[in-house]
Amino acid sequence: VVTASAPQRIGVIGGTGALGRGLAYRLSRSGASVTIGSRDAERARATAQSLGAEVRGLSNAECASECDLGVVAVPFDAHAGLLESLAAQLRGKVVVDCVNPLAFDAQGARAVPVPEGSAAQQAQAVLAASAVVGAFHHVSAQLLLDADLERIDSDVLVVGDDRAATDIVQALVDTIPGMRGIYAGPLRNAAQVEALTATLISVNRRYRTHAGVRITGV
Numbered sequence: 001v002v003t004a005s006a007p008q009r010i011g012v013i014g015g016t017g018a019l020g021r022g023l024a025y026r027l028s029r030s031g032a033s034v035t036i037g038s039r040d041a042e043r044a045r046a047t048a049q050s051l052g053a054e055v056r057g058l059s060n061a062e063c064a065s066e067c068d069l070g071v072v073a074v075p076f077d078a079h080a081g082l083l084e085s086l087a088a089q090l091r092g093k094v095v096v097d098c099v100n101p102l103a104f105d106a107q108g109a110r111a112v113p114v115p116e117g118s119a120a121q122q123a124q125a126v127l128a129a130s131a132v133v134g135a136f137h138h139v140s141a142q143l144l145l146d147a148d149l150e151r152i153d154s155d156v157l158v159v160g161d162d163r164a165a166t167d168i169v170q171a172l173v174d175t176i177p178g179m180r181g182i183y184a185g186p187l188r189n190a191a192q193v194e195a196l197t198a199t200l201i202s203v204n205r206r207y208r209t210h211a212g213v214r215i216t217g218v
């Protein structure tokens with residue numbers, strides 16, 4: 001029976017990067033058991049140690065296999081190929097996709113088209129036996145990693161086709177002080193959620209900040 005309580009064993013695939021380290025640190029600080037994965041298990045172990053929290057480092061395959069809920073925090077270029085290689089380990093699990101398909105030029109960031117519609121839909125196409133949920137697209141890795149920051153004042157838009165899975169991810173977001181998980185529609189809404197990141201990057205550049213989103217009226 002799936003309940004909407006936050007999962008206990010979280011595996012961050014690509015967890016040696018900025019966002020992966022940030023989420024691993026914050027979720028572990030909120031009481032979850034977190035592992036981070038890497039193509040190089042030794043790099044994952046060294047990164048986990050540097051986080052100073054109770055995070056363990058493994059290969060991506062071990063990380064995907066040991067977790068109850070997987071988080072995908074890799075660049076879009078690496079996304080489909082890596083998920084194909086982990087489909088068996090992620091079978092039957094909730095998979096949170098944080099990937100923003102963006103390109104950068106002199107004007108800043110822009111959303112790039114994805115044949116499946118969005119990175120999250122691409123993940124669901126590859127991981128047919130997992131429940132893919134899009135979340136954490138707009139959260140700054142730097143804020144997540146700031147040990148002096150007790151609260152992160154931001155909503156997290158949660159998109160997905162499986163109600164039980166989006167409830168679980170909202171519950172997970174809610175464990176981070178200051179954050180709220182807000183249901184933002186089915187996976188087909190992921191494209192505009194991912195693309196909004198380009199707007200936030202423009203805000204960040206102009207105002208020299210780490211902007212987040214807040215939904216009013218909820």
Ligand SMILES: NC(=O)c1ccc[n+]([C@@H]2O[C@H](COP(=O)([O-])OP(=O)(O)OC[C@H]3O[C@@H](n4cnc5c(N)ncnc54)[C@H](OP(=O)(O)O)[C@@H]3O)[C@@H](O)[C@H]2O)c1
Nearest residue numbers: 014016017018019038039073074075078099100137140141
């Ligand atoms: N940075 C942020 O603040 C932020 C916020 C929200 C969402 N995001 C999204 O989260 C994702 C990760 O962002 P990031 O800034 O953390 O990225 P990143 O640091 O560039 O990469 C994350 C990790 O992905 C792995 N990786 C890189 N290329 C790979 C490949 N070809 N195959 C397999 N694994 C590969 C690397 O781990 P190993 O080398 O150890 O395997 C790397 O440490 C992106 O899609 C981004 O759009 C980022």
